[in-house]
Amino acid sequence: MNPPTVLPLIARTAAAWTATLLLVFPLLWLFLTAFKTELQAIHVPPLLIFTPTLDNFAEVQVRSDYLLFAKNSIITSVGSTLLGLLIAAPAAYSMAFFRTRKTRDLLMWMLSTKMMPAVGALVPIYVIAQTSGLLDTVTALTIVFTMSNLPIMVWMLYSYFKDIPPEILEAARMDGASVWSEFRHVILPLGMGGFASTGLLCLVLSWNEAFWSLNLSSAKAGTLAALIASYSSPEGLFWAKLSAASLMAIAPIVVFGWFSQKQLVQGLTFGAVK
């Protein structure tokens, strides 16, 4: 490479790295703080070099029963993902391969339910949960997560199914394959990527969901998002513990997210950006 092209490259590299490191600095700081003692965490000036400790992680478990909240997070996000796929897949299949004049309107209507602000349904859902004894249960959270993700799941699966060439299905139908065997032997293998992506996105969304978990759950069914919120008390020496708890809550899903970037764009934009 000759000098005129090398210089801009260096400048661009430096600019991109600086901007990125500035942007993710809070996360890097959280990571570091999780391994400090409480005194090191509020040290002036801030410490960059210190002897890391793992005490905070143990402390978080002892003080606020991290594992219970983690269990709730896993149950609700995995549960709502599976339940959602179970309901969404047949619907998406039906709309992709048995297209009628109403299909388009139906898809649009499903999308419109996602646009209802959650707070609009807060009071009725809260009252229903309270009267049916489902307040602060993982059942209630799983159902609510499933319903709020369902439109996105139908949409995503629909867009994946539509990419399956209809000739393959027609051939199967001509061969007299039943709907079930068609689903089992054509859609399932060919749409596997779609199932994986949709599930991944739903998992991320449910894991991070905070509105419903803050309002419908507390000590028994609280998810990690609710556990972290309980660390919002005004003062005290708890930054390192807060960081450790946060790190344990976000690490799995951030790593997960790195693998599902593309699907995320598709899912969250309902296929409007490719």
Added chain:
Amino acid sequence: MKSALSADALMPPGARDESTDMSAVPDAGELARVSRVVPRLLLAPAVTTLLLWMIVPLAMTLYFSVVRYNLMQPGPTEFIGLANFEFFVTDPDFGPSVVNTLLLLGSVIAITVVLGVAMALLVNEPFPGRGIVRVLLISPFFVMPTANALLWKHMMMNPIYGVLAQVSEFFGATPIDWLTDYPLLSVIIIVAWQWLPFACLIFITSLQSLDREQLEAARMDGANALQKFWFLTLPHLARPIAVVIMIEMIFLMSVFAEIFTTTGGGPGNASTNVAFLIFKQALMNFDVGVASAGALFAVLLANVAAVFLIRLIGKNLDK
């Protein structure tokens, strides 16, 4: 049959036609009946549950909004007409909460779109470590809102020990008490930090489909970087920008967790948005009636934004 089926799937389109002719064609009437009933049965669970999810809360909200209903005052609920609406709208917090909602929405959208485009352009051309940069860049979007908010509240914005305070002291400036003095701005920063990666990711994806030959042709014709950006890149990004604006509208209209965990809507009502006001009425004042009236207002607000997004996506569906 099964093996024929999977083999069929692998065959090139031309070869498939011959193989299907050999098998017996089922009775046409039976096929038509199956293709009418089964698709509806498959749709039923999704449609029914979503319908319930939409209709039941809406109907209950409508009912609650016209009765006196306080969770702390048991007793018969009585019809009070539009009094709840009047109460919600004349609440001194109402005006500020609408303004705060719009300020929050507008600022976060502006920040994420402008910085998002800038960042996307910055990482669009190859450079050493681009893959790692892209992965790092997207990370804040996967941080749950409560963790994000507390990370900023304590470790970044604390007026004594926070990183921002330390940095300003290093430069000899007086540290800012972010959450007390600039509560709404603090919430805006926190929310924007979360959504910037989202906008950026969408712009990066979109930039990859920008016609390189066109850019090259423009360069040959003597267009400078600004002209290329203005006449080629920006028009190409118009659609993703519109999508980002609409989607952020949906999600940011009811920002809740970030306010709940940081300022609690305060001081006073300085960082209370409509969503938080409704929450306060419902679960802190236990006034279901007034909260429901507010909820209907929020639904109305969201529907205005939704109409535009639906149209935009609908157009895409027809293609």
